[in-house]
Amino acid sequence: MNVVKRQIDLKRMFTCTTFADRVRFLIELAVTAPSTHNSQPWRFVITQESCRLWFEPKKQLKEADPSSRDLFISLGCVLENFVVAAQYYGMYKEVRLHMKENFVAEVFLYDRAAAHQEEYRSLCESILKRYNARGLFERTNIHEATLKRIEDIAQKYTEQGVRLQVVQNSTDIKNVAELTAKGIRIARSKPLFRKEFAQWFRTNLSKKQDGIPGYAVGLPLLPSFIAPFLMRYCSLAKVLVRKNTESILTAPAVCVIESDTDSPETWLQVGRLAERVMLECYAHDLATSIYVAAIEMDNMSQELAQTLELRGRPQFLFTCGVPLTNHRKFTPRLSVDLVLK
Ligand SMILES: Cc1cc2nc3c(=O)[nH]c(=O)nc-3n(C[C@H](O)[C@H](O)[C@H](O)COP(=O)(O)O)c2cc1C
Incomplete structure (x- = not known):
């Protein structure tokens, strides 16, 4: 990478x-x-x-x-x-x-x-x-030593009630891609979801320090100007499903974080474990891509749990692997002055 x-x-x-x-x-x-x-x-x-x-x-x-x-x-x-x-x-x-x-x-x-x-x-x-890589991954498996390291780290978080499952079986990954596609279709069929999402979508020249610029989802300059409008008024489910499915299907591994409880404290611990594992991935030259549509939409988390035979409730999902294309530009962040209360 x-x-x-x-x-x-x-x-x-x-x-x-x-x-x-x-x-x-x-x-x-x-x-x-x-x-x-x-x-x-x-x-x-x-x-x-x-x-x-x-x-x-x-x-x-x-x-x-x-x-x-x-x-x-x-x-x-x-x-x-x-x-x-x-x-x-x-x-x-x-x-x-x-x-x-x-x-x-x-x-x-x-x-x-x-x-x-x-x-x-x-x-x-x-x-x-x-x-958040979002693109395609190389067809190379993750080294055993890296997987072992990630699993050892995750082990330390189990006492906080959160567990990591690393899915590498291609049938399971295909099922994750299908459920994500279903989640995206549900989300994109909701006008209020589209309206909210469009409010966070930015052109590539935006000076705002938050939101998702077009380049972060692979859009060149001109399309990034019409994208907020399209994101709001068109379903775009077909194109989004295709892009997300392609990306998930090329990933050598999907990391799912599950828990037995479902509370703000649990979610905070889920975030801590997720970030720690993602950092470890980058330390081993792997990139990660977050996809929560199969967890957030309606009652789909149960379906995901059954498909992957999880003991607990799935809370967060990301893929990891060696990205096919080089990353060029990071998304913006609010300055420290703006996040100090
Ligand atoms: C809880 C959570 C859920 C997210 N869900 C998705 C998702 O479903 N699809 C996606 O493309 N990105 C998702 N993201 C990634 C964010 O869009 C991304 O982190 C943000 O735009 C900042 O960009 P960066 O991660 O490249 O710094 C999610 C991030 C978090 C923390």
């Missing part, structure tokens, strides 16, 4: 002179996390000894995510990035969950940036490499 990274210099941490500046830098790294429609539903408060994570209720997506599952998964992803970055700089003490009103969690930190903690270096670099 020809690796492109976000333009953030990890050495900049050592030029920060105050605790608040160091935490701001951790936030800058953390917010590169994925979120539904790139809505970035997070806010942060820096205290004298910690950083508090809040969610922004205005960013709730009533149509795409009525239960707020994906909102908390996105928050779990940003929290995991923050923790990994704090571990890399030797600043990490502990996380305490709050889950009351909009206050999600607090990460306690040491007031220092020690030398790099080597064991976290490749993970911290993965924070700068991760993107």
Whole structure:
């Protein structure tokens, strides 16, 4: 994989002179996390000894995510990035969950940036490499050693009530592709879903710091200008199903995260595990693509659980593999000033 990274210099941490500046830098790294429609539903408060994570209720997506599952998964992803970055700089003490009103969690930190903690270096670099690939994958299997590493990491999260299943059987992957296609057709048949999605879709020249630019789904400049209109008023199910199906069918592995419970706290842990595994994938030159249509739409999660013979409820799904095409441009992020409460 020809690796492109976000333009953030990890050495900049050592030029920060105050605790608040160091935490701001951790936030800058953390917010590169994925979120539904790139809505970035997070806010942060820096205290004298910690950083508090809040969610922004205005960013709730009533149509795409009525239960707020994906909102908390996105928050779990940003929290995991923050923790990994704090571990890399030797600043990490502990996380305490709050889950009351909009206050999600607090990460306690040491007031220092020690030398790099080597064991976290490749993970911290993965924070700068991760993107939602969406394209086709090479027909190469994932190395046994990489799979073993991913499964060992996931094992550590089982006490939080979340489990990772890595699906490699081609029949199962085909079933995942079919259920995703069904989910996309349902979503695209709903005018309110289309309206909400179109509000988050951006042209390739947009200066907005959130949402999904056309280039992120492979659109050149001119089509990116008519896409928001088409996304709103046309089903587009045929073309979206074709693109998503092609991508899923070429993936050597599908990672599904399941749980026995179904609550905001569980979803936060799902997000943490998902981000940790995705970072590990990038550390092994694999790219990842998130597809939740087979989980979010109506009662399809039961169908997915039966098809894959899961014990629990599927919560999140992404494919991984070596991407066929090189990644060029990252999606935008809100500046740190805008995500500080
Ligand atoms: C909970 C969650 C659900 C998502 N669902 C989908 C999805 O179904 N299809 C898709 O193409 N991308 C999905 N995404 C990816 C986001 O669109 C993507 O993370 C966001 O646009 C930012 O882009 P980036 O990941 O390349 O940085 C999802 C992300 C999260 C966190």
